[in-house]
Amino acid sequence: MAEIKDNVTRRQLLRTGCYGGCLAGLGGLAGLLAAKSRAGDTVWQIDPYICIACGNCETHCVLEESAVKCVQVYEICGYCDYCPGFHQPGAVALDTGAENELCPTGAIKRKFVEDPYFQYDIDESLCVACGKCVKGCAAFGNGSLFLQVRHDRCLNCNECSIAAACPSGAFKRVPADKPYLLKRVENA
Amino acid sequence: MNRLPAAANVKILLGALIVLATLVAAVSVMKLDSFGNRGNSIGRKFTDEITELARIDPNLILYEESSIRISTGFEQSQAIAADSEGRIYVVGDNALRVFTPSGEPISRISLSQTVLCVEPGNDGRIYVGTRDHVEVFDTQGQRIAAWQSLGDNAFVTAVAVSGDDVFVADAGNRIVVRYDLSGKIANRIGEKDLERNVPGFVVPSPYFDLAVSKDGLLRVANPGRLRVEAYTLDGDFEFSWGKSSVAVEGFCGCCNPANIAMLPSGGFVTSEKGLARVKLYDSQGTFVGVVAGPDQLLEGAAPYVAVLPEQHRVGGFDVAVDPEGRVLVLDRAKNAVRFYTRKKAE
Numbered sequence: 001m002a003e004i005k006d007n008v009t010r011r012q013l014l015r016t017g018c019y020g021g022c023l024a025g026l027g028g029l030a031g032l033l034a035a036k037s038r039a040g041d042t043v044w045q046i047d048p049y050i051c052i053a054c055g056n057c058e059t060h061c062v063l064e065e066s067a068v069k070c071v072q073v074y075e076i077c078g079y080c081d082y083c084p085g086f087h088q089p090g091a092v093a094l095d096t097g098a099e100n101e102l103c104p105t106g107a108i109k110r111k112f113v114e115d116p117y118f119q120y121d122i123d124e125s126l127c128v129a130c131g132k133c134v135k136g137c138a139a140f141g142n143g144s145l146f147l148q149v150r151h152d153r154c155l156n157c158n159e160c161s162i163a164a165a166c167p168s169g170a171f172k173r174v175p176a177d178k179p180y181l182l183k184r185v186e187n188a
Numbered sequence: 189m190n191r192l193p194a195a196a197n198v199k200i201l202l203g204a205l206i207v208l209a210t211l212v213a214a215v216s217v218m219k220l221d222s223f224g225n226r227g228n229s230i231g232r233k234f235t236d237e238i239t240e241l242a243r244i245d246p247n248l249i250l251y252e253e254s255s256i257r258i259s260t261g262f263e264q265s266q267a268i269a270a271d272s273e274g275r276i277y278v279v280g281d282n283a284l285r286v287f288t289p290s291g292e293p294i295s296r297i298s299l300s301q302t303v304l305c306v307e308p309g310n311d312g313r314i315y316v317g318t319r320d321h322v323e324v325f326d327t328q329g330q331r332i333a334a335w336q337s338l339g340d341n342a343f344v345t346a347v348a349v350s351g352d353d354v355f356v357a358d359a360g361n362r363i364v365v366r367y368d369l370s371g372k373i374a375n376r377i378g379e380k381d382l383e384r385n386v387p388g389f390v391v392p393s394p395y396f397d398l399a400v401s402k403d404g405l406l407r408v409a410n411p412g413r414l415r416v417e418a419y420t421l422d423g424d425f426e427f428s429w430g431k432s433s434v435a436v437e438g439f440c441g442c443c444n445p446a447n448i449a450m451l452p453s454g455g456f457v458t459s460e461k462g463l464a465r466v467k468l469y470d471s472q473g474t475f476v477g478v479v480a481g482p483d484q485l486l487e488g489a490a491p492y493v494a495v496l497p498e499q500h501r502v503g504g505f506d507v508a509v510d511p512e513g514r515v516l517v518l519d520r521a522k523n524a525v526r527f528y529t530r531k532k533a534e
Contacts, residue, residue, distance in 0.1 A: 078392025080412060080442040082432055084462075089241060090434040116390055116412065140441030140462035142393050 042173040044160050045181050048146035050170035053131030053138070057147055060165040061129075067154035068129035068147050068162065070107070070122050073183050076144035079117040085137030085145045086110055086120055102132050124150070143183065151179050241434050241463055242482040248436060250468060250477035251515060251528040253484065258291040258525040260518070267346075268518040268525060270510040271308035276525060278518065279303045279316060284325070289510060291525070297329035304394075307347040307354075311369070315354060317344035322356055322371070335371035343394055350400035353421060357408065359396035362389040364408055366421065377423040378408065386425045387413065395446035395461060395504055402454055403471070409458075411443035416456065416473065429473025436467070437475040446504040449515075457515050461504035466517055466528070479515050479528050 046057070046068065057068035082094050086108050091100035096110055107126035111119045122145075129147055137145040163171035174181060262280030269277045274289035282302055286294040297314075305317040313332065314325045320342035324333040338344065343360035353374070354367040364377040380388025389396070390412020398408045405418045405426060415430030430445070431438045439445055445458035454471035457479060464486065466479040485505065506518040515528040 078412070078442055080390075080392050082414070082442055084442055089440075142442070 041176055043149070043151060043156050043176050043179045044154060044163060044171060045149050045174040045179060046147050047170045047172055047181050048148070048183050050168050051131075051134070051147055052168045052170070053134040053147065054167055055131050056165045056167070057129040057131065057162050060162045062155065062157060062161055063153065065153075066129040066162075067149055069124045069127045069150050069153075070129065070131075070133055070145055071148045071182075072120060072122050073144045073146075074119075075185050076142050076183060077120065078142050078144075079113060079119060080141065081116045081118055083110070083118065083120055083137075084140035085133035087136075089136070089140075102136055104128070104130060104132065108133055120145075146183060148180055148182075241440065244436055244465075244478055244481035244483070248478045249481065249484070250531060251479040252531050253480070254514070254527040254529050256291050256527050258287055260523045260525060261285060262523050265518055265520050265523045266303065267305045267506045268508045268516055269306050269308055270508045270516060272310065272511060274510045274512065275308070276508075276510070276516060277306045277308055277314065278525060279306045280523070284314065284316060287525070289512075295327075295329065297325060299323075304344060305346050307349050309349040309354075309369075313369075315347045315349060317347050317356065319343060320360075322347060322354070322367070324371075333371055335367065338365065345394060346397045348398050348400050348406075353400075355398055355400065355406060357396045357398045359391045359394050362391050362396075364389075364398060364406070364419075366423075375423055377406065377419050377421075378417075384424065386423070387417075390443075392443045393461075395443065397445070397447045399448055399450045399456075401450060401471070407448065407450075407456070409445045409448050411446065414439040414444055416445065416448060416458075429469070436465070436478065436481075440465075447506045449507045449509045451509050452511065452513055457507050457509060459505050459507045459517070464505065466505065466507055466515065480517065485517070485519070 058066055061067055082091075086102060087094060087100055088102050093100055098106065101108070105126045105128055107123045107128070109121045109123055111121065113119050131147060133145050134147055137143055160171060258276070260278045260280055262278070262283070262285075265278060265280035267279050271277070275294065276287040276289065276291075278285050278287070282299050284297040284299060284303065284306060286296075288294060299316065301318050303316040303318055307315045309315060312327055314327070316323050316325065320337045320339065322335045322344065323331055324335070325331055338356075338358050338361065341360040342358050344356055345359045346357035348355045352369055354369065355377075356365045356367065358365060363379055366374045366377060368374055378386060378389045380386060387410075389408070389410050392412050395411055396409065398406060401407055401418075404421070406421060408417050408419060410417050410428070413428075414432040415428045417428040418426040420426060434440050439458075440460060441462040444460040444462070446461040447459040449457045451457060451468075455476065456469045456471075456473070457466060458469065459466050464482050466485070468476040468479055470476050505520055508516045510516060513530065517526045517528060519526050
């Protein structure tokens with residue numbers, strides 16, 4: 001019977017096992033980083049042509065103040081004196097009186113341009129993403145106001161709680177290099 | 189007096205804490221709104237008010253829909269007109285279709301581009317408005333003329349023919365252009381001129397309609413000012429009627445009326461977008477009644493707030509009136525012509 005010369009000592013076994021473990025760990029780490037990098041390629045965004053402005057963006061974001069804000073596309077806006085995104089339906093006067101404004105936080109600022117045109121700007125620090133202005137503008141105006149996830153605020157959660165509560169499926173993953181879905185004049 | 193041992197006190201305290209925590213957890217789970225059914229906490233005031241606006245007193249509805257309905261055959265119907273013999277002209281996609289007063293198809297004329305408006309002339313010619321110019325066709329579908337472009341900003345939304353004049357509403361340049369029958373520009377109407385007391389047209393969206401009245405004045409819908417304005421053919425502003433109001437008598441939203449048509453009696457039919465309503469005014473602009481409200485135009489669908497692009501098209505239906513006084517409504521959502529006749533007095 002042949003004598004086995006290449007006996008493996010306990011020390012060698014431990015050393016080899018240690019190397020193997022380190023390699024497996026490095027491989028796992030690389031895989032994890034690669035997976036994380038892939039997830040980072042997309043971000044959450046609202047498709048304005050599917051959004052129904054239900055109000056869930058205001059209440060379902062994990063942030064204290066929602067990452068969703070109203071945006072204004074000036075190219076589509078009609079600069080109307082009576083702005084259905086700014087004024088209550090049946091407003092007693094077309095001015096900036098709180099009783100005439102639709103926005104519960106006064107986040108839309110009305111500025112006179114020239115007779116009879118007014119410019120409407122969003123103060124994002126006040127906007128709570130309730131979507132009331134979006135509904136008004138879409139119903140009676142040109143639909144220039146709509147909601148978007150602001151990526152300076154969004155945590156890009158893997159399972160976005162607004163997306164889970166979105167009744168119309170408007171919340172979707174989009175490429176991170178094109179993170180906004182804006183309305184265009186030709187589609188307005 | 190017997191006192192409980194310290195260990196028993198701790199057990200009771202722990203038990204009470206566990207019961208309390210279980211109760212708090214149960215209440216929290218019950219109050220959880222995982223599906224967002226409760227929506228935001230601000231309330232539904234806006235939606236409720238919209239629904240309220242859509243309700244119209246049945247006594248104000250003076251017309252009823254007849255059983256005739258024409259399918260236009262277009263994917264995107266754009267505009268409708270009727271001539272003095274009751275023939276119906278509908279444009280959409282890249283074509284013009286002509287129907288008999290009873291809805292039988294007469295002809296189809298293919299067009300090289302999308303047309304947004306149509307008007308039959310008294311001389312047998314048909315005038316169609318493309319984005320930036322007017323084209324003239326004969327009844328056989330042969331193009332007789334293509335008039336000069338009104339420029340890069342032009343957006344032609346309406347054409348009206350009266351005698352030897354053709355009036356073209358250009359929403360892009362916010363002006364009405366008066367042509368002769370050969371396509372030569374006679375004058376421009378409605379440019380803002382405070383010295384002439386001309387207020388200027390405000391056209392926030394591509395709805396800008398006009399009609400020539402029997403009194404010889406041109407009526408132009410000034411949608412941004414929510415009224416109809418009367419001009420002489422030379423462009424002098426005479427008077428206006430209409431007011432901004434959510435009530436049925438007024439024009440609702442940012443920019444209405446979207447379309448107008450003249451009745452044989454001299455009254456007006458108006459069509460509104462947003463809250464889809466077709467209404468009736470007399471020759472002085474006094475509200476008379478309703479031809480069809482959201483309940484009639486949306487056919488039983490609950491009035492809703494238009495958010496999606498296809499819902500936007502529900503408003504802004506074009507209207508025409510035929511020699512019999514029937515109101516023709518071009519239903520752009522269903523691509524159909526619907527006929528409304530005055531109810532018989534009970």
